[in-house]
Amino acid sequence: MAISQFNLNDKQRAERKLLITVAEWKETEGTTTSTVREILGTRTEDSSIEYNADIETTTDIRGINYTDVNRTQPQQDFDPYLILGGSKLGAFLNDKRRRNAVSELNDFTVYVITAFVGETGAYEAECHTGCTITYTAIGGDSNVNMPISVYLSNDYNGSGAPKTGTVDKLSDDFVFTPDQAS
Amino acid sequence: MDKNQAIIDYLIQCPYIQNSPLYFNLVNARNDDVQIITSSEDVTTRTPYIDGSIPKKYTFTLITFKSITDMAVVKDSQHVNENVDDLADVQSLLDWIHEQEDAHNYPDFGDDCYIDDIQTTTDEPQFDGINDELTPPLAMYSISIIVNYIDTHKVLWKEN
Numbered sequence: 126m127a128i129s130q131f132n133l134n135d136k137q138r139a140e141r142k143l144l145i146t147v148a149e150w151k152e153t154e155g156t157t158t159s160t161v162r163e164i165l166g167t168r169t170e171d172s173s174i175e176y177n178a179d180i181e182t183t184t185d186i187r188g189i190n191y192t193d194v195n196r197t198q199p200q201q202d203f204d205p206y207l208i209l210g211g212s213k214l215g216a217f218l219n220d221k222r223r224r225n226a227v228s229e230l231n232d233f234t235v236y237v238i239t240a241f242v243g244e245t246g247a248y249e250a251e252c253h254t255g256c257t258i259t260y261t262a263i264g265g266d267s268n269v270n271m272p273i274s275v276y277l278s279n280d281y282n283g284s285g286a287p288k289t290g291t292v293d294k295l296s297d298d299f300v301f302t303p304d305q306a307s
Numbered sequence: 308m309d310k311n312q313a314i315i316d317y318l319i320q321c322p323y324i325q326n327s328p329l330y331f332n333l334v335n336a337r338n339d340d341v342q343i344i345t346s347s348e349d350v351t352t353r354t355p356y357i358d359g360s361i362p363k364k365y366t367f368t369l370i371t372f373k374s375i376t377d378m379a380v381v382k383d384s385q386h387v388n389e390n391v392d393d394l395a396d397v398q399s400l401l402d403w404i405h406e407q408e409d410a411h412n413y414p415d416f417g418d419d420c421y422i423d424d425i426q427t428t429t430d431e432p433q434f435d436g437i438n439d440e441l442t443p444p445l446a447m448y449s450i451s452i453i454v455n456y457i458d459t460h461k462v463l464w465k466e467n
Contacts, residue, residue: 142359142463164464166357168457240463296465 126304129242129249139241145295146174146201146275148214148258149234162297163214165203165275174201174237174277199279204272205265218260218273231257235277236301238292247291252301253278308417310365314343314454317414318369323400327371334370336438336445341400342370359462362423365416365454370435371397374443390446397432397448404452419460426453 133139146165151158166172177198184190208215221229235256242249257276264270281288290303315331318324327341334342346366355361373393380388404427407413413422432448 140359141355141357142461144357145464164358164466168360169357170354172357294465295463297467 131241132244133241143240145236145238145240146172147236147238148256148275149236150214150217150232152217161213161217163212164297165201165206165214165273167209167212168207169203169205172201172203174199197279199277201275201277202261202272203275204261205270206273208269208271214258215271218258218271222260222263222271227259230259231255233258233275235275236292237277237287238295240295243291246293247302248295249289250292250301251287251289252281252303253287254282255280308415308420310414310416311345313414313416314365314367318343321400321403323396323403336372336441336447338372338374338443338445340372344368344370355461358464360457360459361461363420363456363458365456367452369400369450369452371400371432371448372445373397373448375437375446393446394432394434394448397450401427401430401432401450404450414454416454416456420456420458423455423457426455427451428453 131139147162148165149160149162152161153159177200179195179198180192181195182190182192206215208219218230221227233256235253235258236250237253238248238250240248255278257278259274259276261272261274262270277287279285279287288303290301292299292301311331315329319329324341327339328337330340330342332343332345334344344367346368348364348366353361353363373396374389375393376389378388380391404425408425413425416422428451432450435447435449437444437446
């Protein structure tokens with residue numbers, strides 16, 4: 126598959142808002158289960174996906190280095206993650222926190238949307254299933270902050286790699302279309 | 308949404324201002340007049356959030372004038388000194404802002420903005436001096452006010 130080029134003008138920088146992380150999970154109320162999504166990073170000034178690559182370098186007797194990347198363990202922290210009225214994920218995580226239901230924190234689907242690649246109606250994205258989102262603290266000074274960490278699975282339904290594809294729009298009700306195998 | 312008009316519409320709910328002539332960016336020293344004097348924000352210190360929203364401040368000062376007396380304060384609890392009484396009157400304007408903050412009653416900056424809070428920079432009106440060349444001589448008081456809000460009009464993501 127051809128590598129997609131950036132949808133930016135020559136030398137134009139990509140604004141941070143074009144890299145979007147969206148959490149998706151299921152909520153059950155009574156007998157009804159619904160899928161809920163929320164963009165992460167509201168009122169967060171700085172957040173990056175850290176890949177935490179496990180790198181092993183060996184040097185042969187000629188002095189040449191050979192470097193292997195054994196694995197990556199991508200993680201994204203959001204601090205502050207303020208308790209905000211209307212925050213669906215905040216309420217969901219707070220419910221887990223007060224019940225110490227840590228075993229219920231590992232069934233998120235996380236989309237990483239790169240809106241600087243693709244075009245309107247088809248922005249490139251990747252989908253990770255079975256991700257974990259944890260709260261790391263709660264408190265703060267003037268306002269209640271509950272920083273969270275997102276651990277990406279690098280997996281899509283047991284395939285061993287995230288699923289690449291596109292999303293049709295930049296809103297909660299986007300449709301993710303997986304790439305076709307070439 | 309014109310934020311200046313939103314501030315005017317907001318302030319005219321205040322009983323003190325309802326009973327006083329209100330002016331916008333005009334220093335006109337007359338007894339009981341209230342002036343809204345706008346300020347500008349230094350945008351170089353702004354840090355946008357990663358979703359594209361931007362924290363902003365709308366800053367303004369309310370200036371009001373009160374006639375003064377040169378009568379000494381009488382050490383009699385039944386007697387009210389005009390200068391002391393006037394300061395309490397101006398204090399009611401500042402207190403009204405605090406009451407609105409407690410009630411989360413904010414100016415309407417439109418759908419693309421939401422207000423975090425409205426604050427006064429002091430708990431008492433600032434006494435800025437006396438102009439004794441006027442008849443009657445007037446004392447000038449000022450209250451600086453900051454509206455902290457989030458401007459979301461550059462956010463790409465739409466929530467349903």
